[in-house]
Amino acid sequence: MDFLLQLKDxxxxxxxxxxxxxxAGPMLLKLSFPVVPGRPVKGLFDQLDKLxxxxxxxxxxxxxxxxxxxxxxxxxAVLVHMFRCQxxxxxxxxxxxxxxxxxxxxxxxxxxxxxxxxxxxxxxxxPVPPTKELKKGVDYVNMGYKPGGMAHIKGLIHDYxxxxxxxxxxxxxGDMPIFDLGNGKKFTLADAxxxxxxxxGTGGIxxxxxxxxxxxxxMAASCTSVNIPKFYTYLQTKQLVGMVGGLPGxxxxxxxxxxxxxxQRGMAPQSIAHLVIMLFIVVGNIAYLYxxxxxxxx
Amino acid sequence: MTTITVWLGAFITLCCxxxxxxxxxxxxxxxxxxxxxxxxxxxTTIGFHQALKPNLLSKVMPxxxxxxKDAFNAPELHLLIPAFMGILIFFRLSPNLAWISRYSFxxxxxxxxxxxxxxxxxxxxxxxxxxxxxxxxxxxxxxxxLSNWVLVIGSISxxxxxxxxxxxxxxxxxxxxxxxxxxxxxxxxxxxxSTVMGRISLLIxxxxxxxxEWLRLL
Numbered sequence: 051m052d053f054l055l056q057l058k059d060x061x062x063x064x065x066x067x068x069x070x071x072x073x074a075g076p077m078l079l080k081l082s083f084p085v086v087p088g089r090p091v092k093g094l095f096d097q098l099d100k101l102x103x104x105x106x107x108x109x110x111x112x113x114x115x116x117x118x119x120x121x122x123x124x125x126x127a128v129l130v131h132m133f134r135c136q137x138x139x140x141x142x143x144x145x146x147x148x149x150x151x152x153x154x155x156x157x158x159x160x161x162x163x164x165x166x167x168x169x170x171x172x173x174x175x176x177p178v179p180p181t182k183e184l185k186k187g188v189d190y191v192n193m194g195y196k197p198g199g200m201a202h203i204k205g206l207i208h209d210y211x212x213x214x215x216x217x218x219x220x221x222x223x224g225d226m227p228i229f230d231l232g233n234g235k236k237f238t239l240a241d242a243x244x245x246x247x248x249x250x251g252t253g254g255i256x257x258x259x260x261x262x263x264x265x266x267x268x269m270a271a272s273c274t275s276v277n278i279p280k281f282y283t284y285l286q287t288k289q290l291v292g293m294v295g296g297l298p299g300x301x302x303x304x305x306x307x308x309x310x311x312x313x314q315r316g317m318a319p320q321s322i323a324h325l326v327i328m329l330f331i332v333v334g335n336i337a338y339l340y341x342x343x344x345x346x347x348x
Numbered sequence: 349m350t351t352i353t354v355w356l357g358a359f360i361t362l363c364c365x366x367x368x369x370x371x372x373x374x375x376x377x378x379x380x381x382x383x384x385x386x387x388x389x390x391x392t393t394i395g396f397h398q399a400l401k402p403n404l405l406s407k408v409m410p411x412x413x414x415x416x417k418d419a420f421n422a423p424e425l426h427l428l429i430p431a432f433m434g435i436l437i438f439f440r441l442s443p444n445l446a447w448i449s450r451y452s453f454x455x456x457x458x459x460x461x462x463x464x465x466x467x468x469x470x471x472x473x474x475x476x477x478x479x480x481x482x483x484x485x486x487x488x489x490x491x492x493x494l495s496n497w498v499l500v501i502g503s504i505s506x507x508x509x510x511x512x513x514x515x516x517x518x519x520x521x522x523x524x525x526x527x528x529x530x531x532x533x534x535x536x537x538x539x540x541x542s543t544v545m546g547r548i549s550l551l552i553x554x555x556x557x558x559x560x561e562w563l564r565l566l
């Protein structure tokens with residue numbers, strides 16, 4: 051039983067090796083676990099399905115490469131679904147590198163959208179999009195980053211294009227067809243069918259929720275795993291119509307759009323790594339209790 | 349991605365991972381490189397091209413910096429006031445003149461605090477309180493009734509725990525605050541679990557890059 055006491059002083063590098071094996075092993079063995087979409091993710095996709103074709107949607111990319119493994123797969127999946135539903139995503143960022151994250155997600159989503167066969171739409175009961183060659187400024191746009199957080203978003207409620215005279219690539223936004231509402235009115239935040247933020251920390255969906263009373267639009271969030279417990283409260287109060295939580299949430303999104311991407315492929319390593327961590331916690335506690343009982347006897 | 353960028357990315361990733369063994373020059377190189385590249389990219393590509401140029405220069409000097417029909421707009425000279433206040437912040441760099449920057453910071457603090465207090469109360473605090481006022485017996489739905497009991501007991505007991513004017517003792521106060529501790533422990537457990545899940549997800553992302561894009565084993 052003294053083996054248990056030795057475990058208490060286990061070199062942390064041995065634990066790192068176990069975790070690395072738990073992650074790399076299932077990847078190399080190509081293990082695959084089933085992914086079943088939960089209510090928060092279904093809520094988001096149900097809301098997107100309700101929007102009529104041509105609706106502008108606002109996607110805020112509030113993260114950087116440090117959180118990309120968790121949030122980027124969800125962003126790609128949501129964009130693909132929007133393109134398939136003929137929605138028009140308007141991408142923006144409250145985080146400095148968010149514009150680049152949006153650009154990368156758009157590039158991947160367009161590729162998946164173009165590769166979607168027409169049979170897919172028939173089996174899903176959706177109309178086949180008239181074209182697969184979507185144009186920037188017409189079918190989607192990337193506005194890039196703007197500083198200011200809450201003060202900036204408040205300005206967008208009355209005139210979206212005022213802080214955005216140009217998009218991320220430097221093209222003037224005033225003449226872009228995506229912002230032409232057809233009634234001569236200025237495009238505002240209230241014209242978006244849904245507001246969704248891919249949130250890694252501060253300056254994300256909570257800013258939009260904070261101003262929810264003014265723009266009165268349905269909102270959804272995709273957040274890092276660390277933020278899941280916090281954001282569940284917004285689901286409970288129905289301030290969010292849907293939520294994508296971390297990599298498992300992104301895997302659920304990929305499952306809905308029937309695309310086996312990095313999130314779905316990551317579920318087997320995720321589960322095995324969790325089992326290894328649980329094992330270490332249990333063994334560590336047994337060792338602690340054994341040591342305690344030994345000390346009491348002495 | 350080109351072969352060079354993939355190899356460079358793999359090298360930097362391995363440099364960062366090397367810290368798991370112990371601190372070493374490769375890790376420090378990656379750390380300093382990250383700080384330097386981030387600062388340069390933020391100030392030039394993002395700060396100038398996505399904020400300063402479209403939101404200040406193209407509006408103050410539209411003929412020179414604006415594009416499209418905005419180039420014919422009249423200059424918005426009132427924007428020089430916030431620009432001036434922004435310049436004042438640079439006085440932080442001088443120990444003797446740092447006090448000048450406080451005027452700008454005071455403005456930023458005032459606006460941010462005002463907005464945050466109003467909107468947090470209106471859209472976070474009040475909806476949460478409203479949602480915590482629920483019927484304890486839902487007719488024909490035992491699960492909903494149980495869920496509401498858990499919610500109400502949890503809300504009250506946690507609030508009791510954070511009331512520090514009286515010692516956490518006695519049959520009522522001591523018991524309720526102890527229940528509050530249990531609720532908090534469960535929430536900490538959920539937070540810990542989520543954090544572990546997040547960190548493993550990030551590791552999976554890096555391994556997918558190393559084993560897939562770099563070594564092409566996947």
